[in-house]
Amino acid sequence: MRSVRIAHIASNTFREAVRDRVLYNLIAFAVLMSGAAILVGQISIGIERLVVINLGLTAVSLFGMVIAIFIGIGLVSKEIEKRTLYTVLSRPVQRWEFIVGKFFGLVGTLVVNTFFMAIGVFVALLWVSRRFQMADGWVLVALYFIVLQFLIITALALLFSSFSSPLLSAVFAFSLFVIGSFAEDLRGFAAMAQGAARWLATGTAYLVPNFSTLNVVSSVAHGQPVAAQLVFSNTLYALVYAGMAVSGAVLIFEHRNLK
C-alpha cells in the first residue's frame, strides 16, 4: 500500500512537470542538435563524431541539471507555500512517503527527458557519420552516468527544499553542482595542502558530490571504453549519496511544522 501511494505521488509529480511544459525543453534541444549536426558536418573534418558527442552529452547534462534544480527546489517548498500539502498529509500519507514520491516523480521526468534527448544525440551522430560504430555504445554509458548525476542533484535540491526557500535552495544546489564538478581537483588540492587547510579541503572534497567521476563525456567522445568497475562504483556511489540526501530531507521534513 505504501509503494502504491508513493507511485501515485510520483505519477502526479511527473504529470505536473508535463503540464507545466517542462518537456518543451526538448524542442530547444532538438534545434540545438540539428543546428550542430548541420554546422559540424560543414566545418569540422574528421572530428564530427567527437564534436557531436561532446556537445550532445554536455547539452543533455546541462538541460537536465537545470530542470532538476529548478523543479527540485520547489518540490516541497512550493507545496508548503501553496498549502496543497495540507490535503495530502491529512490523508493516510506519511511524510516520508510524500518526499520519496516527489523524488521518484522528478527522477522519472528526467529519465523520460534524457531518453528523448538521447534519441536526438544518436540521430545527430548518424547524420554526421552516416553509420553507427561499436564505440558509440559507450555513449549509452555516459548517458547512464548523466542520469546518476540527476539522481544526486535531485536528491540535493529536495534536501534543500525541505528546509530552505527556493532561492537559497537554488544557490546551494548550483554551488554544489559547480564544486562537485571539480571534486577531483579538490581532492588533488587536499593531498597537497598542509595542516588545517588539508583537513578542510579533504572534508569538503568528500562531502560534496563527486560529479567529475560521473563525467566520462570526453573519453567516450574519443571512443575510449568505460571500465565495468567504474560503472559499478559510480552506481553504488550515486545510490548511496542520493539515498543519504533523501534520508536527510525526510528527517528534516518529518519534524517540520507546516505553518
Added chain:
Amino acid sequence: MAAIDILGLAKTYSVGFWRKKPKCALQPLHLSVEAGEIFGFLGPNGAGKTTTLKLLMGLVFPSAGSARILGMEINDPQMKARIGFLPEQPYFYDYLTATELLEYYAQLSGVAAKERSRKVSEVLARVGLPDVGGMQLRKFSKGMLQRVGIAQAILHDPQVLFFDEPMSGLDPIGRREVRDLMEQLKQQGKTVFFSTHILSDAESLCDRVAIIHLGELRGVGAVADLTSSVQGQVEVVWQGNLVPASLKAFATECHGTGDTTRAVVPEANQDAVIDALRRERLRIVSVIPVRTSLEEYFVLKLKPSEAAAGVRS
C-alpha cells in the same frame, strides 16, 4: 466514545531572529466532541482555530498534550483514512481537472479503483459541480474551489469531518447549500467539527460550540443552553404606531418599524403592558422573552482578555 478527544493540546512557536522568543498560539486545550455532533469552533481571526485544526491534522506538532480521533492517535494513518479535512481558503494543484484531482485524492485515501470514478462523479454532483469535472482548476472561481475543497473532504466517506471556515468565499446560495450538506452529514451519523467566525452559521447549525480567543478556550456548551438565559425582560410587538402612556413608563426600549411597534419591558410588568394595549384596542403580534443571542455570549466571552490587554498596554 467521543469522536474527538483533545487532552491539553498546546502550541508555542519560537519567533524572532534567534528563535528564542516564545509565542503562544494555543494554550492547553481540553475539549471533547461526541460522535454525530456538529461542533462549532468559534473565535475571531487569529484566535487559534486554524492552529488547533493543524495540530489535529498532524500538520504542526504540539508543544504539549495530545489528542485522539475515533480513539486513535492523530498521526495514525488508519485514523486519517476515516477523516476528511477542508483547509481554510484551499488551494489545489491547478494543472489538474476537478476529476483528476479527486481521483488522485481517492487513490491516496485508499478508495478501491473500481469505485473511484463513481465516487468522484457522485461527490461532484453533491457539491453542485456536476458539469465541470473536466475543467482545469486554474479556471475555477474562489467559490468553485471551495466546493471542490468540500468534495475532496467527503470523497472517501469519512466518519469525522474537519472544516476550516467552510463558508468562506461562498455566495448566500452556496452558504445555504453547505449548511444543508452539513446537516445531511449529521443525519448520516458523521461528526462535523468546523471553525468559523460567522456566528449565524454556528447558531443555525451547531449542537455545541466552543469559543476560543487569544489561544485560550473561553466557553463551551450546547447552543440552546448558551442562548437560553432569560434576561428577565420580554419583547412585545403590536400593530400600529400608538404607544399607550402607561406603557412608556415600563419600556426600556420602544420603537416603531413600518406598521408595527416593538417595546422591551420587564417581565414583571408583562400583564400590565398587555392590559394597556388591549384597553387601546391594539392588536398584539407577539410577546417573547428576551434571550441572550450567541453573538452576545460570544462578545461577553471575549471581553475579559481585552480588558486585561488594555490594562497591560
